[in-house]
Amino acid sequence: MTxxxxxxxxxxxxxxxxxxxxxxxxxxxxxxxxxxxxxxVDEVGPEEAxxxxxxxxxxxxLGEKTVARAHVDTxxxxxxxxxxxxxxxxxxxxxxxxxxRLLGFDTLSASREDGAPFALWVLGSxxxxxxxxxxxxxxxxxxxxxxxEHVTAELAGDLAVDGxxxxxxxxxxxxxxxxxxxxxxxGLTVAVLACGVDRAYPAGHARLLRQIAQNGAVISEYPPxxxxxxxxxxxxxxxxxxxxxxxxxxxxxxxSGARNTASWARKLGRPVMAVPGPVTxxxxxxxxxxxxxxxxxxxxxxxxxxDEAGPIGLRAGVDGDVERDLDAVRALDxxxxxxxxxxxxxxxxxxxxxxxxxxxxxxxxxxxRAVLPMLEMEGFVDSGDTGxxxxx
Amino acid sequence: MTxxxxxxxxxxxxxxxxxxxxxxxxxxxxxxxxxxxxxxVDEVGPEEAxxxxxxxxxxxxLGEKTVARAHVDTxxxxxxxxxxxxxxxxxxxxxxxxxxRLLGFDTLSASREDGAPFALWVLGSxxxxxxxxxxxxxxxxxxxxxxxEHVTAELAGDLAVDGxxxxxxxxxxxxxxxxxxxxxxxGLTVAVLACGVDRAYPAGHARLLRQIAQNGAVISEYPPxxxxxxxxxxxxxxxxxxxxxxxxxxxxxxxSGARNTASWARKLGRPVMAVPGPVTxxxxxxxxxxxxxxxxxxxxxxxxxxDEAGPIGLRAGVDGDVERDLDAVRALDxxxxxxxxxxxxxxxxxxxxxxxxxxxxxxxxxxxRAVLPMLEMEGFVDSGDTGxxxxx
Numbered sequence: 064m065t066x067x068x069x070x071x072x073x074x075x076x077x078x079x080x081x082x083x084x085x086x087x088x089x090x091x092x093x094x095x096x097x098x099x100x101x102x103x104v105d106e107v108g109p110e111e112a113x114x115x116x117x118x119x120x121x122x123x124x125l126g127e128k129t130v131a132r133a134h135v136d137t138x139x140x141x142x143x144x145x146x147x148x149x150x151x152x153x154x155x156x157x158x159x160x161x162x163x164r165l166l167g168f169d170t171l172s173a174s175r176e177d178g179a180p181f182a183l184w185v186l187g188s189x190x191x192x193x194x195x196x197x198x199x200x201x202x203x204x205x206x207x208x209x210x211x212e213h214v215t216a217e218l219a220g221d222l223a224v225d226g227x228x229x230x231x232x233x234x235x236x237x238x239x240x241x242x243x244x245x246x247x248x249x250g251l252t253v254a255v256l257a258c259g260v261d262r263a264y265p266a267g268h269a270r271l272l273r274q275i276a277q278n279g280a281v282i283s284e285y286p287p288x289x290x291x292x293x294x295x296x297x298x299x300x301x302x303x304x305x306x307x308x309x310x311x312x313x314x315x316x317x318x319s320g321a322r323n324t325a326s327w328a329r330k331l332g333r334p335v336m337a338v339p340g341p342v343t344x345x346x347x348x349x350x351x352x353x354x355x356x357x358x359x360x361x362x363x364x365x366x367x368x369x370d371e372a373g374p375i376g377l378r379a380g381v382d383g384d385v386e387r388d389l390d391a392v393r394a395l396d397x398x399x400x401x402x403x404x405x406x407x408x409x410x411x412x413x414x415x416x417x418x419x420x421x422x423x424x425x426x427x428x429x430x431x432r433a434v435l436p437m438l439e440m441e442g443f444v445d446s447g448d449t450g451x452x453x454x455x
Numbered sequence: 456m457t458x459x460x461x462x463x464x465x466x467x468x469x470x471x472x473x474x475x476x477x478x479x480x481x482x483x484x485x486x487x488x489x490x491x492x493x494x495x496v497d498e499v500g501p502e503e504a505x506x507x508x509x510x511x512x513x514x515x516x517l518g519e520k521t522v523a524r525a526h527v528d529t530x531x532x533x534x535x536x537x538x539x540x541x542x543x544x545x546x547x548x549x550x551x552x553x554x555x556r557l558l559g560f561d562t563l564s565a566s567r568e569d570g571a572p573f574a575l576w577v578l579g580s581x582x583x584x585x586x587x588x589x590x591x592x593x594x595x596x597x598x599x600x601x602x603x604e605h606v607t608a609e610l611a612g613d614l615a616v617d618g619x620x621x622x623x624x625x626x627x628x629x630x631x632x633x634x635x636x637x638x639x640x641x642g643l644t645v646a647v648l649a650c651g652v653d654r655a656y657p658a659g660h661a662r663l664l665r666q667i668a669q670n671g672a673v674i675s676e677y678p679p680x681x682x683x684x685x686x687x688x689x690x691x692x693x694x695x696x697x698x699x700x701x702x703x704x705x706x707x708x709x710x711s712g713a714r715n716t717a718s719w720a721r722k723l724g725r726p727v728m729a730v731p732g733p734v735t736x737x738x739x740x741x742x743x744x745x746x747x748x749x750x751x752x753x754x755x756x757x758x759x760x761x762d763e764a765g766p767i768g769l770r771a772g773v774d775g776d777v778e779r780d781l782d783a784v785r786a787l788d789x790x791x792x793x794x795x796x797x798x799x800x801x802x803x804x805x806x807x808x809x810x811x812x813x814x815x816x817x818x819x820x821x822x823x824r825a826v827l828p829m830l831e832m833e834g835f836v837d838s839g840d841t842g843x844x845x846x847x
Contacts, residue, residue, distance in 0.1 A: 210733055339731030339743055341602055342755040351731055354746060355753040361746045363734040 079142050085109035086154045087138035090182045091286040092116055092129050095298055098178040099125050101155075109154070137286075141184075144261055144287045149276075150186040159190040164306050168331070180284040180302060186260045187280035194253055194280055197433045198228040198307040199372060200328070202300075202321045203237025203314040208346045211314030214338055215240040216247075218313065221365035223250025226436055228279065230255065230307045232299060233268055237313045237321070242275055252279040255302045257295035259287040282306075300324040301331075309334035309372030311362060315349030322349050325359060334371045336362040373437050401426050405434045406443055406453070414450035471534050477501035478546045479530035482574045483678040484508055484521050487690055490570040491517050493547075501546070529678075536653055536679045541668070542578040551582040556698050560723070572676040572694060576652045579672035586645055586672055589825045590620040590699040591764060592720070594692075594713045595629025595706040600738045603706030606730055607632040608639075610705065613757035615642025618828050620671065622647065622699045624691060625660055629705045629713070634667055644671040647694045649687035651679040674698075692716040693723075701726035701764030703754060707741030714741050717751060726763045728754040765829055793818050797826045798835055798845070806842035 079087075086109045093100050103125065104112045115121055116129045117136075145151060153160055160183075168179040185191060201219045203211060215237050219229045223245035231238040233254040245252035254275045256264060260283045263269035275281055284302060285295065300320060304310050304327035312335075315321040325335045337359035340347025353359035362368050401424075408424035409415055417435070421428045435451055438444040445454050471479075478501045485492055495517065496504045507513055508521045509528075537543060545552055552575075560571040577583060593611045595603060607629050611621045615637035623630040625646035637644035646667045648656060652675045655661035667673055676694060677687065692712060696702050696719035704727075707713040717727045729751035732739025745751035754760050793816075800815035801807055809827070813820040827843055830836040837846050 210735065214734060338734055339739075339746065339753070341733055342606060342730055343602065347731075348755075351753060351755050354731065355755070355759065361731070361743060361753075363740075363743050363747070367747065 079139055082109055082156070083142065083152060083154070084138045085113035086156070086182050087142050087152055087286070088113050088136050089116065090152070090184070090284075091135060091137055091141060092132045093181055094132070094285055094289060095181070095295065096178050096284065097128055097181055099128060101179065101181055104155075109156075137288075141287045145184055145186070148186055148261065149188065150184065150260055150281075153183045153185055153191060155182075159192045161191050161195050161306060164195050168305065179305075182284065184260045184283050184286060185280050186276040186282075187278075189251070189280060191280065191282075193429060194228050194251055195230070195306045196228075196429050197226060198230050198253065199368060200230040200303050200307040200310040200324065201237070201241035201313060202231055202303060202310060202324050203241075203312055204316055204319045204321060204346055204349070205234050205236035205238075206316065206346060207236035207240065207314050208340075208344060210340060210344070211237055211346055212240045215313045216244045218311065218338070218362075218365050218368065219244035220248050220250075222368060223252070224248045225365065225369070225440075226250075227369075228253055228307075230303055232257075232296075232303055232320075232324075233264070233272060233275070233281075234320075235265060235267065237315075239268060239271060241313075242271060246274055246278055250278075253306065254279075254281045255299055255306065256281060256283040256291075257285070257299040258291040259283055259285050259289040261287040262290065264291050296320060297323055301327040304328040304333055305331055307333065307372075309336060309368065311336045311338065311368055312350055312353065312359060313338045314340060314346045315353075316345055317348045317352060319349050322353065325353060329358065335359040336368060336371055338362060369437070369440070401430050402434050402438060405431055406438060409444065409451060409453050411453070414447055414452040416450040420451065471531055474501055474548065475534065475544060475546070476530045477505035478548070478574050479533050479544055479678070480505050480528050481508065482544070482576070482676075483527060483529055483533060484524045485573055486524070486677055486681060487687065488570050488572055488676065489520055491520060493571065493573055496547075501548075529680075533679045537576055537578070540578055540653065541580065542576065542652060542673075545575045545577055545583060547574075551584045553583050553587050553698060556587050560697070571697075574676065576675050576678060577672050578652045578668040578674075579670075581643070581672060583672065583674075585821060586620050586643055587622070587698045588620075588821050589618060590622050590645065591760060592622040592695050592699040592702040592716065593629070593633035593705060594623055594695060594702060594716050595633075595704055596708050596711045596713060596738055596741070597626050597628035597630075598708065598738060599628035599632065599706055600732075600736060602732060602736070603629055603738055604632045607705045608636045610703065610730070610754075610757050610760065611636035612640050612642075614760060615644070616640045617757065617761070617832070618642075619761075620645055620699075622695055624649075624688075624695055624712075624716075625656070625664060625667070625673075626712075627657060627659065629707075631660060631663060633705075634663060638666055638670055642670075645698065646671075646673045647691055647698065648673060648675040648683075649677070649691040650683040651675055651677050651681040653679040654682065656683050688712060689715055693719040696720040696725055697723055699725065699764075701728060701760065703728045703730065703760055704742055704745065704751060705730045706732060706738045707745075708737055709740045709744060711741050714745065717745060721750065727751045728760060728763055730754060761829070761832070793822050794826050794830060797823055798830060801836065801843060801845050803845070806839055806844040808842045812843065 116133050165179040199222050219241040223229055228251040229241050229245035230253045231241045242252045252275055258264045260281050263272050272281055300323045303324050310325055310328040312321045312325050328335045337350040337353045339351055339361055354361045404424040404426055405420055408420050417431050421431045445452050508525050557571040591614050611633040615621055620643040621633050621637040622645045623633045634644045644667055650656045652673050655664050664673055692715045695716050702717055702720040704713045704717055720727045729742040729745045731743055731753055746753045796816040796818055797812055800812050809823050813823045837844050
């Protein structure tokens, strides 16, 4: 008997929505991004796409891409497994599918194997939309120096205190330090894995990964049971880049994977930042070089990062502008987009709540929430017991 | 009795050319740059200008600028003094006046007090043209860290070995380390002072200044006896910038005078470079910030510096070009200006001497000398016992 459930995940083992079962089956078949399959699902829905894959009723391209595992259907088992870990499968069907985070992939060639994820397996109770609303990726070498670990702790900690989610890859070194810094200040953090979310990789970070799942999310586009592989790390890096407002490389050797993440951020139109370090330290070679070659902008602290990646249109203008006119930056002319609309929705006298501001400005509540602390930091608004008000 | 000498300095005490005496007198009167006086000398010659100053036969502007010391004439004494120190006064009359180094000032407002120098007092036997032919200014904070001293020694030492003259301000910290590095490898170095060349400032660098005079030059636009003053340090910085092909700031706090030198280099169209450092080090704050704000390009070593400031048109193209095509850079298409002409003047088979190449290419000997080692470093030419040849 098929139980028809719409609009949500049924968490009872074995009682999965057939549509979600189809997504899970297909995710296992392609194991990673597959723009061709995403397009087919878009057109005919996951169930019909799953039937077509099972029955080999496919274009030549999709036939090739799915032939190896079309006969493997562990969908119910996989969904049971993640449900048992308080996890879930998120697909483009879901409200929390981070659609706006993934728009960047549209600008890349649709034939790329490394397009938008097909689906996301997630451990953690928070909505992915909420988690990635204001997020910075902090990445770097596994062979971090004391300097790198220190700077990561300061920078990621300050960003997390300021309400930014820290996204990283859970590797040893800089990645781990970034997650820990966020956890240490009670902030949010997201780990993106190159293996199934049921696998702790690296094993030495098993406890860290459990903490991350409890305070944020552990994410993978690979189904449970998938083992890490080199090409999956590269694909993972593109997700790390896409799920944030910008990528900071704290320390990286010349051949560090962090440079791959930075390269993805560039392709996706996200700001790429790097922390400089001693020219005598091999752990900083990659960062210094990226800055030198104009591949990354130098950042020294969290304020620099927010200046670069923050939601308010306050970025420094043309490179080479010698002195920035701070007064001009502070002027309302400096505001743009959502920030300006939210500011203008504030009453001339008195205070407003977030929901009121959302209604008055037409900006979604979660974006209003993201913009207000920035406006406060920049000195445009004040927060008080009765809500938000214009700064006098 | 007046001894008429033309076209050179007479080194006998008391036997000075009246034209040079006039220059020395005027240099003492204005003590530093004075574009208005330089223009008058250009028009009427130094002797007539000196008469006009003595007799107060001047425009209102020049009247004001010269009134305080018009009655002081220590010219013969000053010339005797520097002659006694194996020094000399260099003026626009002299072949070794670094005219091409000072062209940048033409682009600045002619009314600036900080224009081209009026004259230069110099200790050291080498021609100033030769010394500044291929020169890099290496400057930085007096409060240098161990890291800063180390990087300065490596970078300035490597540049000096490669034939670059190291220009700096003889201050404690980075400046001193830069001069010492050049001396240490038997290279050339030039110290530009904010006081008379007869004064050792700082006193702790008296011995270093003597070594610099023996192996390069100690230069000042102020006459003997002038004491250092804050505004003279700022004016000195512009000379440090102008006498080189580019300025490297190795370590600088946010308010370091090195940033003033860098700002002069920018105004004069010279490349400004900075060595990054730990974001946790106050001694690197200025460098990191200059790089961040696009005021300086990051350099990590001598190769980066030559890439930026070298005579061959081999600079990296547009910022943001992700990977540089090294093959393209090596191709002859990468050559431009003097380098291309010198390369083309080389015989298809066999070798040529510098003078032959100068005649064949139409490029001055000293420029041919500057270009050849660069061509060799870039793999275009070889040097051998019989001269320079194209690399096979």
